[in-house]
Amino acid sequence: MKRNFSLGNYNSFGVKHKANFFIEIKNKDQINDIINNKKYDKLHKLILGGGSNILFTKDYNGIVFLNKIKGIRKISEDDNNVLLRVGSGENWDDLVEYCVKKKYYGLENLSLIPGSVGAAPIQNIGAYGVEVKNLIENVEGIFLDNGIEKKFNNKSCEFQYRDSIFKGKLKNKFFITSVDFVLSKIKSFNISYRDLKYLDIKNISLNSLRNEIIKIRNSKLPDPRDIGNAGSFFKNPLVDRTTIDKIKNEFNDLVYFKDGDKFKIPAAWLIEKCGWKGYKENNIGVSDKHALVIVNYNAKKGKEIKELSKKIIDDVKGKFRINLIPEVNVI
Numbered sequence: 001m002k003r004n005f006s007l008g009n010y011n012s013f014g015v016k017h018k019a020n021f022f023i024e025i026k027n028k029d030q031i032n033d034i035i036n037n038k039k040y041d042k043l044h045k046l047i048l049g050g051g052s053n054i055l056f057t058k059d060y061n062g063i064v065f066l067n068k069i070k071g072i073r074k075i076s077e078d079d080n081n082v083l084l085r086v087g088s089g090e091n092w093d094d095l096v097e098y099c100v101k102k103k104y105y106g107l108e109n110l111s112l113i114p115g116s117v118g119a120a121p122i123q124n125i126g127a128y129g130v131e132v133k134n135l136i137e138n139v140e141g142i143f144l145d146n147g148i149e150k151k152f153n154n155k156s157c158e159f160q161y162r163d164s165i166f167k168g169k170l171k172n173k174f175f176i177t178s179v180d181f182v183l184s185k186i187k188s189f190n191i192s193y194r195d196l197k198y199l200d201i202k203n204i205s206l207n208s209l210r211n212e213i214i215k216i217r218n219s220k221l222p223d224p225r226d227i228g229n230a231g232s233f234f235k236n237p238l239v240d241r242t243t244i245d246k247i248k249n250e251f252n253d254l255v256y257f258k259d260g261d262k263f264k265i266p267a268a269w270l271i272e273k274c275g276w277k278g279y280k281e282n283n284i285g286v287s288d289k290h291a292l293v294i295v296n297y298n299a300k301k302g303k304e305i306k307e308l309s310k311k312i313i314d315d316v317k318g319k320f321r322i323n324l325i326p327e328v329n330v331i
């Protein structure tokens, strides 16, 4: 167990807050040892994967568990599908690459999303027309208050757009230790997303689609190794028809998509219309590549970033009467 440990290298914003206690977790027994230890059992606990969807705004007063539980295992297979059990501390993109090499179809559109496998169900990661909830069979883990293990099937994960039971009522209460994925062995691609429509389905392979997505992502998103960021800072808001009509009256270039009985407006469009794209103040700003990405040029503390996010929320609310909700976990 490390004391007063800097989290600077463990969050993609690169802010330099510290944790009182910090430990790398490689198996379930280690988790049980800590929660059964009188020295630690009452302390606050935070599970950290790649730190790519988290904003520390102060030092963490408790234990940070750095998740390094590894392993990819085939549980079952038939002519059509394969079921993989994956340790939650595996790197997400390594898993996607593994599946592409093995010719398991399903995860390729989620190429290059940073972070760990265990965090994927937390906010039901999604990109290029695919959400991970459609490929998850079970999520297994341990309750941090009593050490009880539980397996959640897909339905009981309560997946929604960038949300699940783990981001809601089980936040910081349940340590996800493994995730089961059902992948297809039958060739099929999803290129319905607008950025992929130019591809010719007859001429693509798993590998070429993965490479295409990596290329597009690299052109659109700042790399956290160069400039601190956590990808999209806000969720895309869901609004009703009346709101769409009101905005359309003023902005005939409004971009929106039907989503069930609601409409989704890209938060980036709203933020750009408020003039924030490319904004820079002191050590922080908004990416000039993508208005949804708040960037950290050199801030040591996360508070500045949180304050900027509040200014953006207030501005969008003032101009459009729409509440932006952070996708990033603000601690």
Ligand SMILES: Cc1cc2nc3c(=O)[nH]c(=O)nc-3n(C[C@H](O)[C@H](O)[C@H](O)COP(=O)(O)OP(=O)(O)OC[C@H]3O[C@@H](n4cnc5c(N)ncnc54)[C@H](O)[C@@H]3O)c2cc1C
Pocket (backbone or CB within 6 Å): 012, 046, 047, 048, 049, 050, 051, 052, 053, 054, 067, 088, 113, 114, 115, 116, 117, 118, 119, 120, 122, 123, 124, 125, 126, 127, 166, 172, 174, 175, 176, 177, 221, 222, 223, 224, 229, 230, 231, 232, 329
């Ligand atoms: C450049 C960039 C691009 C991105 N693009 C996308 C994208 O296209 N789509 C998308 O959905 N997201 C995207 N993200 C966000 C991020 O990559 C994902 O949310 C990812 O799943 C976070 O993984 P992580 O391991 O880094 O999570 P962390 O940031 O470490 O943790 C995120 C949250 O999950 C909790 N958590 C982590 N692991 C566990 C566990 N094992 N058990 C219980 N709780 C846990 C943490 O406590 C925290 O609340 C992007 C981020 C960046 C920096």
